[in-house]
Amino acid sequence: MAVGQNQRNRKNDSMLTKTGKARLGPLNTAQLSTLLEKSTKPKEKAKIQRALNKQNAPAIAAA
DSSP states (O other), rough: OOSSOOOOOOEEEEEEEEOOBOOOOTTTTTHHHHHHHHHHOOHHOOOHHHHHHHHHHHHHHHO
């Protein structure tokens, strides 16, 4: 989205980085799991899986 456009004309989207990649931090577990199912690239799948593990780690540590 933001790639190849003039920075002055680019609309700010809080869910995308400057280069147009999606931010995973604000997404909840359900959203991340659906994103993981839709993703086809191994690099993206690994990134989403790490974000899921990061969200679930405090719950496991507390138990």
